[in-house]
Amino acid sequence: xxxxxxxxxxxILLKVLEKQQIPVLEQGQWGDTLTSEKLNIQxxxxxxxxxxxEKRILTNSENGITVLGHFQPxxxxxxxxxxxxxxxxxxxxxxxxYPDFYFQDIDLSIISDLDKNQIPYPVVIxxxxxxxxxxxxxxxxx
Numbered sequence: 353x354x355x356x357x358x359x360x361x362x363x364i365l366l367k368v369l370e371k372q373q374i375p376v377l378e379q380g381q382w383g384d385t386l387t388s389e390k391l392n393i394q395x396x397x398x399x400x401x402x403x404x405x406e407k408r409i410l411t412n413s414e415n416g417i418t419v420l421g422h423f424q425p426x427x428x429x430x431x432x433x434x435x436x437x438x439x440x441x442x443x444x445x446x447x448x449x450y451p452d453f454y455f456q457d458i459d460l461s462i463i464s465d466l467d468k469n470q471i472p473y474p475v476v477i478x479x480x481x482x483x484x485x486x487x488x489x490x491x492x493x494x
Contacts, residue, residue: 357413468494
């Protein structure tokens with residue numbers, strides 16, 4: 353099962369979806385962009401009704417997680433996807449694995465109030481939620 357964002361579908365992915373007859377969620381403007389009659393395209397109610405606990409659900413976009421949360425807010429797939437997208441929560445879950453890794457979760461509004469002598473430079477500042485390194489900054493010194 354896969355939730356696709358129509359703007360980033362590769363020809364290779366389409367071939368696999370056709371050959372394997374993987375259920376594809378019809379969303380957005382699919383009617384105009386995917387014209388292959390060989391795809392197993394389903395409407396949202398049909399798609400999520402057929403979702404079984406044993407089946408994996410994939411997405412090629414951040415938007416897929418939002419769609420999943422709308423239709424299956426209590427599913428393990430949504431809960432774990434949402435958790436793993438939150439860098440602060442992931443760090444808190446894994447801090448015992450890397451005890452010497454400096455990490456601090458702060459609100460951007462107080463960043464200038466931090467005691468710069470307590471920060472082990474260089475550091476990487478990144479937003480809690482995001483992708484593709486958007487908003488990531490390496491700070492070499494104060």
